[in-house]
Each structure stands twice: as C-alpha cells, then as structure tokens.
Amino acid sequence: MNGEWIDDDHEQKVDLRLWSKLLQYTLRYRRTAVSFTLVAFGLAASDLCFPLITGKLISDVEEHGADVDLWSYGILFGICSLALCASVWGFISCAGKIRTHVSHDIRRDAFEKLQQLSFSFYDTKPVGWLMARLTSDCNRLSNILAWGVMDFIWGTTLMTGIAGVMLVYNWKMALAVLSVVPLLFLVSVFFRKRILRASRWVRKSNSKITAVYNEGITGVRTSKVFVRADENLRDFDRVADELRHHSVHNAVLSAVYLPIVLTIGSIAIALALSTGGHQVLVAGLVVGEVVMFMYYAQLFFAPIQDMSAWFAELQMAQASAERVLSLVEAVPEIRDNDNVQRRLSEHGSDGFPDEINTIEFRDVGFRYREGPQIIERFNLSIRSGQQVALVGRTGGGKSTLINLLCRFYEPTEGEILIDGVDYRQRSLHWLQSKLGIVLQQPHLFSGTIADNIRYGDPDADQHAIENAAQMAGAHDFIKKLKNGYQTDVGEGGNQLSLGEKQLISFARAVLKHPQLLVMDEATSSVDTETERQIQNGLQRVLSGRTSFVIAHRLSTIRSADIILVIENGMIVEQGTHMDLLQKRGSYYNLYTEQSMREIVRIDNVIDDSTSD
Numbered sequence: 330m331n332g333e334w335i336d337d338d339h340e341q342k343v344d345l346r347l348w349s350k351l352l353q354y355t356l357r358y359r360r361t362a363v364s365f366t367l368v369a370f371g372l373a374a375s376d377l378c379f380p381l382i383t384g385k386l387i388s389d390v391e392e393h394g395a396d397v398d399l400w401s402y403g404i405l406f407g408i409c410s411l412a413l414c415a416s417v418w419g420f421i422s423c424a425g426k427i428r429t430h431v432s433h434d435i436r437r438d439a440f441e442k443l444q445q446l447s448f449s450f451y452d453t454k455p456v457g458w459l460m461a462r463l464t465s466d467c468n469r470l471s472n473i474l475a476w477g478v479m480d481f482i483w484g485t486t487l488m489t490g491i492a493g494v495m496l497v498y499n500w501k502m503a504l505a506v507l508s509v510v511p512l513l514f515l516v517s518v519f520f521r522k523r524i525l526r527a528s529r530w531v532r533k534s535n536s537k538i539t540a541v542y543n544e545g546i547t548g549v550r551t552s553k554v555f556v557r558a559d560e561n562l563r564d565f566d567r568v569a570d571e572l573r574h575h576s577v578h579n580a581v582l583s584a585v586y587l588p589i590v591l592t593i594g595s596i597a598i599a600l601a602l603s604t605g606g607h608q609v610l611v612a613g614l615v616v617g618e619v620v621m622f623m624y625y626a627q628l629f630f631a632p633i634q635d636m637s638a639w640f641a642e643l644q645m646a647q648a649s650a651e652r653v654l655s656l657v658e659a660v661p662e663i664r665d666n667d668n669v670q671r672r673l674s675e676h677g678s679d680g681f682p683d684e685i686n687t688i689e690f691r692d693v694g695f696r697y698r699e700g701p702q703i704i705e706r707f708n709l710s711i712r713s714g715q716q717v718a719l720v721g722r723t724g725g726g727k728s729t730l731i732n733l734l735c736r737f738y739e740p741t742e743g744e745i746l747i748d749g750v751d752y753r754q755r756s757l758h759w760l761q762s763k764l765g766i767v768l769q770q771p772h773l774f775s776g777t778i779a780d781n782i783r784y785g786d787p788d789a790d791q792h793a794i795e796n797a798a799q800m801a802g803a804h805d806f807i808k809k810l811k812n813g814y815q816t817d818v819g820e821g822g823n824q825l826s827l828g829e830k831q832l833i834s835f836a837r838a839v840l841k842h843p844q845l846l847v848m849d850e851a852t853s854s855v856d857t858e859t860e861r862q863i864q865n866g867l868q869r870v871l872s873g874r875t876s877f878v879i880a881h882r883l884s885t886i887r888s889a890d891i892i893l894v895i896e897n898g899m900i901v902e903q904g905t906h907m908d909l910l911q912k913r914g915s916y917y918n919l920y921t922e923q924s925m926r927e928i929v930r931i932d933n934v935i936d937d938s939t940s941d
C-alpha cells in the first residue's frame with residue numbers, strides 16, 4: 330500500500346536553502362553536534378596517522394637499518410589504533426543519537442502539525458501519502474542529516490588532510506594522485522545515482538507484489554466466484570517479471586560499479602608509483618615516502634565513495650525534503666487570526682462572553698476549494714436552546730452546512746455570527762470546546778469503552794460515564810458485554826458494530842456537556858427500538874441546549890423547533906413539522922415516502938411470517 334507513495338520522486342537539483350532548514354534539526358542538539366564534529370575530526374586524524382607512521386618507519390629502516398627503535402613505533406601504532414577505535418565508537422554512537430533525535434523531532438513536529446491542520450488539508454492529502462511522509466521520508470532525511478553530515482565532515486577533513494600532507498611531502502607525486510579525484514567522484518556519482526534509482530524501482534515493484542498478494546488473498550472468494558484465477562495469475566506474472574527485471578538491473582549496476590572504481594583507484598596508485606619510482610631513481614627519494622603515498626592514494630577512495638553516495642542520495646531525497654518541509658511548515662487554513670491570538674495571549678480569552686446565545690448565518694455561501702458552489706447564499710437565525718433539524722437527500726449539503734457551523738471549514742461568502750460577532754473574530758478553541766459532535770462514521774480510539782467515553786471529559790468518574798451512557802442508550806448493550814465498560818474496542822473500534830460505535834460516540838458527546846450538540850446521521854445504524862431509547866435520552870440531553878441534528882429517520886425530528894429542508898445546497902423549506910406537512914412540498918414528499926417505505930417493510934415482515 331505504501332509503495333504507491335514512496336517513489337514519486339526523481340533526481341533534482343540540490344536546493345541548499347531547503348537543506349539548511351532541515352539541518353536546523355541536527356543543530357538543535359548542539360552538544361552532540363559539537364562532539365560529533367570533534368569525533369569526525371579525530372577519526373580523520375587517526376586515519377591520517379597510519380600511512381605517516383608506516384612511511385616514516387620504512388624510511389627509518391632504510392636509513393638506519395636494524396638500529397631503528399621498533400618499540401616506539403609499536404607504541405605509536407598502539408596509540409593510533411586506540412584513538413581510531415575510540416573515534417569509530419564515538420562516530421557511530423553520535424550519528425546514531427543524532428539520527429534518532431532528528432527523526433523523533435521531525436515526526437513530532439509533523440504530528441503536531443497534523444493535529445492543527447484543517448479538514449481542507451486532509452481533503453487533498455490521502456492517508457497513505459501522509460503515512461509515507463512520516464515513515465520512509467522521515468527515515469531517509471534523518472539518515473542524511475546524521476550519517477550524511479558526519480560522513481561529510483569526516484570525508485572533507487580526511488581528504489584535505491591527505492592532500493595537505495601529500496603536497497607538503499612531495500607536490501609532484503601529490504598532483505599525480507589528486508589528478509584522478511575528479512574522475513573518481515564523477516564516476517561514483519554517476520553510478521550511485523543509477524544504483525539508487527534501480528533499488529528504488531526494486532522497492533516499488535516489491536510493494537506492488539505485496540499489493541497483488543494482498544488483493545489475491547483478501548479477494549480470493551470473489552475471484553473464485555467470478556472465475557478470475559487465470560487473470561489474477563497473469564497480473565501477478567506481470568509485476569513479478571517487473572521485479573525480476575529491476576533486480577537484475579540493480580545487480581548488474583552494482584557489479585560494474587566497484588571494478589570501475591577500483592580501476593580508477595589503481596590508476597591513482599600507478600601514477601603515484603611511477604612518479605615516485607622515477608624520483609627514487611633520479612632524485613634520491615626514499616622508498617618510505619612512495620609507500621606512504623600509495624597508502625594515501627588508497628585512503629582517498631573511501632571518503633570519495635561515501636561522499637558521492639551521499640551526494641547522489643541528496644539529489645534523490647530532494648523531493649522527500651520538500652514534502653516533509655511542506656508538511657512541517659504547512660499553515661492551517663483555519664486558525665485564530667492575529668487579533669485573537671493577541672487577545673488570547675494577553676487576557677487568556679478572546680474577550681467575548683463564554684455562553685452562546687444566538688447563532689446567525691448571514692448570506693452564507695460555500696464551495697470546497699475551486700469546486701462548484703455547494704451551499705447557495707442563505708440566512709438563518711437560531712436562539713440558544715433551539716433544536717434545528719436538517720433533512721434532505723444525500724449530497725444536498727447538510728454535512729457541509731454543519732462543517733461550516735463547527736468551523737471545520739469557513740464560509741466562502743457571508744459570515745456566521747455568534748452573539749453578533751463573526752466567529753472568525755473569536756477563538757477556534759473556544760468554539761470547538763463548546764461543541765459535542767456525533768458523526769455517522771464515528772471514530773473510536775484503541776482502548777476500553779470507558780476510555781472512549783471519557784474522551785469527552787478526561788476528569789469524569791465511572792458514575793458520570795455510566796450516566797452519559799444511560800442517556801445515550803448505550804448502557805444496556807455495554808452491560809451485556811462480558812467485561813462491561815472495560816471491554817477493549819479494538820483498533821478504530823472495529824470489534825464493535827457500527828451502531829454500537831454510534832452509541833458510544835453519542836455517550837462521549839453527552840459527557841462533554843456541550844452547549845451546542847451536532848449530530849450528523851448519528852443513529853443511522855441502530856435499530857428502531859434503540860433509536861427510540863436514544864430519542865428519550867436525547868430529549869433530556871437536548872433540553873436547554875442548542876442542537877443541529879441531521880436526521881436519518883424523519884420520525885425522530887418531529888419535535889424540532891426548526892426543520893430545514895436542503896436540496897442541492899439550497900434551503901428550500903423551513904418550519905416546524907406541522908408547518909411543513911401542511912405545505913405539502915418537499916418535506917411532505919420526503920416524509921410520506923419514508924412512511925410508505927416503513928409500511929411496505931412492515932407488510933413484508935407480516936407476509937413473510939404468515940407464509941412460513
């Protein structure tokens with residue numbers, strides 16, 4: 330499933346501005362960053378020492394024969410080896426720490442942002458996309474920001490050190506070795522990029538195979554019924570062939586890369602040897618120096634290979650960086666404006682009364698982003714304590730209207746006034762803390778039933794929870810469960826039926842004691858008897874509270890103070906149940922249609938039972 334979202338990247342120019350922003354994540358940990366720089370220097374320095382000591386030893390032996398003090402060389406080697414061990418340990422642990430911190434911080438920032446972002450953000454960003462940002466992109470970036478940065482510091486230090494030492498000792502030989510460096514770097518980058526791309530294709534094909542397996546296994550019943558086994562096998566062959574192709578390509582590239590790099594390295598050594606050998610013969614150069622140069626030439630390859638790999642990865646990860654930053658830096662479309670933020674920070678509130686007395690929709694119209702007009706301009710006034718019911722056919726715009734009321738979206742035309750003040754001038758948190766919402770597809774969190782109801786009020790005790798459940802008509806079914814209120818609901822509540830989830834989410838809303846209760850077809854999946862129970866509870870819950878109810882069964886909203894009939898984004902009728910019935914318009918049609926269906930259903934039941 331993830332595969333779809335992993336590979337929508339391609340090679341791009343490295344944007345330094347972007348990476349320097351991301352580098353801030355590494356620099357947050359100053360102490361670790363400083364110690365890792367020191368460790369990288371230390372590692373480079375100890376790397377640098379060995380050829381130097383070896384060269385010196387050979388020159389010494391050349392000059393003094395058996396009189397050389399081998400012990401001091403031995404001790405020197407020992408010290409360097411210890412320094413090398415210590416710095417390798419420091420290198421790995423620092424990089425590991427930074428990597429963990431950085432990925433933790435990026436994930437945390439992204440998660441925090443995801444909590445703040447408006448619904449409109451989620452309309453355009455599928456869950457799979459977001460998950461891929463938080464997993465694969467995040468891993469990739471934290472690797473670059475830890476290992477890549479460390480390798481860079483170590484590599485440049487080592488290379489500068491080697492070049493420096495070589496130039497000081499013998500600039501001619503140094504230039505001979507250094508002449509192959511650009512070639513080596515370019516060739517390495519060329520291959521690394523291709524290998525990276527190929528391995529990404531392999532990953533992509535792999536996840537396609539997983540998807541095909543998944544479909545094949547979960548859909549096996551359907552496939553059998555429709556005799557689709559052969560087609561499925563053909564589909565599988567296609568993706569399996571793709572995987573084979575990419576894997577072979579990848580293997581071939583990797584196989585070619587290393588010999589080429591080794592050849593170029595050998596050329597460098599050959600150049601060092603021939604220049605140096607010549608100088609030994611002609612200018613009396615000592616052999617120790619030639620050996621040292623050979624060593625250094627070899628030592629040069631490791632950082633070049635590492636850095637070329639990171640450079641390629643940097644180019645390929647550019648898209649990941651952009652996506653993660655776009656998430657971390659996203660600005661919620663709906664948020665407190667500057668005025669409100671100022672008042673909140675100065676006075677702790679937005680400066681308006683806490684209670685909601687009137688709600689007025691003034692010339693409110695709405696469209697989602699660039700889409701068509703969903704709600705036509707309308708006006709509506711509601712006093713506190715009134716029950717408003719919204720009815721109409723699916724797709725008419727009922728949920729949208731509720732989304733506007735809850736400020737999940739803001740009107741694109743007109744304004745919504747609460748006690749005469751445009752709600753955009755008030756705090757978002759204030760409004761949403763007044764709301765109790767029950768949705769048709771309610772979400773339960775993993776945990777027990779009690780935990781889920783307590784979500785409405787973290788301080789509630791068991792008594793309050795049961796009370797709320799009673800009002801919501803949920804108490805009876807919960808009591809029948811083996812573990813009662815301590816029953817685990819499973820991930821997303823999937824161990825309960827939809828109707829049961831609706832009841833729990835209703836109890837959760839009741840527990841919050843909201844001033845404004847919003848129910849969007851909240852009882853569509855419970856049976857008629859339970860719905861009647863909820864109705865009774867609802868009357869108690871709603872008394873004195875303002876409510877917006879989108880009704881699934883019209884019989885449940887007969888007592889509403891205002892019924893709005895919504896068709897194609899327009900309020901076509903408005904009034905009480907009796908008013909609207911007498912009008913014999915849309916509401917009357919909807920109502921009689923539904924009543925007829927109920928009667929037909931009852932007749933069928935009677936027919937069925939009499940024919941048994």
Ligand SMILES: Nc1ncnc2c1ncn2[C@@H]1O[C@H](COP(=O)(O)OP(=O)(O)O)[C@@H](O)[C@H]1O
Nearest residue numbers: 452697700703722723724725726727728729730
């Ligand atoms: N997030 C969204 N983005 C774009 N269009 C949407 C979105 N949500 C709903 N719509 C469109 O708005 C219209 C009204 O939908 P909705 O308010 O859910 O209707 P109802 O609740 O009356 O069934 C539909 O045509 C639907 O396709």
Ligand SMILES: [Mg+2]
Nearest residue numbers: 727728729849
């Ligand atoms: Mg709806």
